[in-house]
Every structure is written in C-alpha cells, then in structure tokens.
Amino acid sequence: MSYTITELFTGQIARLQRTFTEQDVRFCKELTRDYSPVYGLNEDIWKSYYSQPIVPGLLTEGLITQVISEKLPGSACILLQKELVFYHPVYVGDVITVELEIIDLNLKRNWVTQKVTCYNQAGNEVIKGQVVIFVLSNEKMDR
Numbered sequence: 819m820s821y822t823i824t825e826l827f828t829g830q831i832a833r834l835q836r837t838f839t840e841q842d843v844r845f846c847k848e849l850t851r852d853y854s855p856v857y858g859l860n861e862d863i864w865k866s867y868y869s870q871p872i873v874p875g876l877l878t879e880g881l882i883t884q885v886i887s888e889k890l891p892g893s894a895c896i897l898l899q900k901e902l903v904f905y906h907p908v909y910v911g912d913v914i915t916v917e918l919e920i921i922d923l924n925l926k927r928n929w930v931t932q933k934v935t936c937y938n939q940a941g942n943e944v945i946k947g948q949v950v951i952f953v954l955s956n957e958k959m960d961r
Contacts, residue, residue: 820892823928823953828920832890835915836881838873843910846877873908878945881916882934886951890918891930894954902934902947913939921948928953 843857856872883897908914915937922931929950936945 819889821890822893823891823923823925823930826891826920826923826930828923830890830920831917832885833915833917834881834885834889835913836884837913838877838908838910840910842877843871843873846874850874850876852876868907868909870909870911873910873912875902875904875908878908878914878936881914882918882936882945882949885916885918886932886949890920890932891951891953895930895951896954897949898929898952899950900934900947901949902945904945906938906942906944908938908944912944914944918949 847853847857852874854874856867857874879900879902882900882902886895886897917935917937918932919935920930921933923929924931929952931948931950934945934947934949935943937943
C-alpha cells in the first residue's frame with residue numbers, strides 16, 4: 819500500500835513482523851563491518867552478558883524503515899530524525915513486531931512524525947521511540 823501525504827492521518831497505524839535468523843546477523847555483520855563479539859554466533863564472549871547472541875540494533879532498525887518504505891507511507895521519503903531507546907535485547911530467533919503510528923503531520927513541510935513501538939513474541943517492548951520522515955512527493959509509487 820502506498821499513501822500520498824494528503825491521504826495520511828493522525829492515528830494511522832502500520833505493522834510488520836519478522837523473525838531474525840543467524841544468517842541475518844551474519845549478513846549484517848559483513849555489510850556493516852561490525853564484528854562485536856556480542857553478536858558472535860561462534861564466540862562465547864556474549865555469554866557473560868546475555869543468555870544468547872543478540873541481533874545488531876541496526877538490523878532491528880531496518881525493520882522500522884521497512885514499514886516506512888512499504889506501508890506507511892509506502893511512498894518515496896527520507897528519514898530525517900530517529901530517536902530510539904532499546905529496552906530489551908533482540909535475540910536470534912525472536913519474532914519482532916514493529917508498529918508505527920502517525921502522531922503528527924506537517925503538510926507545509928511534508929513531514930510525518932511516527933511513534934515507534936517494537937515488541938517480541940513474548941510481548942516485551944524491545945524498542946520505543948519516534949521517527950520523522952520527509953515525504954518527497956504527493957504521488958503514489960507503483961509496486
């Protein structure tokens with residue numbers, strides 16, 4: 819689904835769910851060159867801090883931007899600002915649900931502010947915050 823800025827409204831919600839795998843973590847580590855041992859699938863350093871290897875925060879953030887680009891608004895836009903707090907680690911195998919809710923529209927600037935809530939399969943809130951996006955045009959994208 820794709821929305822123009824004038825079709826968006828305060829209170830509008832979009833959700834997306836994903837299960838993060840070991841392969842996702844490997845790809846993320848290679849792309850970002852972030853080889854922190856807390857993501858280590860073969861190293862034991864993470865055991866001092868967590869019950870299992872954690873998923874990089876950047877990978878979880880990618881699910882947030884996926885909701886923006888595919889669902890809300892689903893049209894061409896640029897991320898201007900993000901404020902996120904990571905409350906609970908995301909582990910390999912976790913099913914993460916991202917929920918975005920529009921909390922403010924600035925039609926003069928084509929800015930949309932969205933509340934971000936991410937939770938795992940147990941219902942634990944893992945990330946909370948907000949993003950501001952700039953919607954580039956008032957035209958729908960073909961998908």
